[in-house]
Amino acid sequence: MSYQLRRLEEALGLPLFERGNGRLRPNPAGRRLFGCCRDMGRDWTRVRDALREPAPDHAPPLRIAAVSGYGRYVLLPLFRDGPLADLPIRMRFPTADDVAREVEDGACDLGFVHVLPARSRLDCRPVGTEEIVLAAPAHSPAPALDLAALRRMRFVTYDESDYVFATWFTQVLGASPGQLDVAAHFEELEEVLDWVAAGRGLSIVPADCLARYPRRGEVAAVRKPGSPCRNTVYARLPPAGGVHPAVERTLAVVRAASAAARP
Known part of the structure; x- marks a missing residue:
């Protein structure tokens, strides 16, 4: 001793x-x-x-990290009053890089991003597509879908908008616009659409966001006839082990909702 x-x-x-x-x-x-x-x-x-103590009968909340536009306007309705309303959840809206980081670190069970990563040890699965549209004030004439004309317009950007803008310009007009005249930049899409509704500029946003905007009659979606711009959405999962029991059900519902929403 x-x-x-x-x-x-x-x-x-x-x-x-x-x-x-x-x-x-x-x-x-x-x-x-x-x-x-x-x-x-x-x-x-x-x-x-x-x-x-005996383990509780109910499963722990499903922890989800999703880029803001997809999380707020596509995922949340599925959990709020849709087919996943019985699941307890914890949902956050970080950037695409942070979504992957939180899933990899074990802080989240499931992530959703709109950019395919170049390299990652996470499981990455396509779960659907989202349409991307040019948002313009409804009280003004629709802007011409012409690269030279749009370069003279002012735009409202947001966090994560670089990839969305580049995807739309490449698919719809076949080229990058280069440096745009930015009237304002915001974190969230609601402020972006408020600015567009007030005639302060154009923006490029997911169509689901525009469809659920409270003042959607004041913002118009401008599309190229016959050529919708679509972007793939990916689910990010831990590479192996520890998968939440509700993950596969959630992915099945998200895929079905995405397929039903396509024209």
């Missing part, structure tokens, strides 16, 4: 006992250590008792 106590003092870097006449008495540091150990014993007892 004496050897073990000396090793403890060496590990802590200070004496814990007063030694004399063959007896050991705790010094002030030793008495404080005793109090800490007593608290640790109570904490350990609580941990032991919690682990011995």
Whole structure:
């Protein structure tokens, strides 16, 4: 016992006992250590008792990270009052890079992004497509779908809009516009559409976002006839093990909803 106590003092870097006449008495540091150990014993007892309790009957919430436009306007209705309304969820709307990072770190069970990563150890599955449209103020004449004309217009951008804009210009007009005249930049799409409705500029957004915009009569979707612009949406899953039991059901519902929404 004496050897073990000396090793403890060496590990802590200070004496814990007063030694004399063959007896050991705790010094002030030793008495404080005793109090800490007593608290640790109570904490350990609580941990032991919690682990011995039977597991709850219900599954833990499904933790989802999704890029904002898809998460807010496509996923949320499925969980709010759609076929997944019985599932408890925790949903966040970070950037596409952060979605992948949170799934990889185990902070989320399932992620949704609109960009195919170049390299990742995560499981990546296409789950559907979303239409991308040019958003313009409804009270003004529709802008011409001409690259030179659009370069002279002002635009409202948002976080994650670079990829969306590039996809639309490439598919619809066959070329990148280069540097655009940006009237304003926002984090979320609702503020973007407010700015468009006020005639402050054009934007390029997912059609689902525009369809659910509260003032949608004030913003018009401009499409090239016969050539809808569509972008693939991907689910990001952990590479192996620990998959939440509701993940596969969620993916099946999302795929079905995406297929039903296509014309």
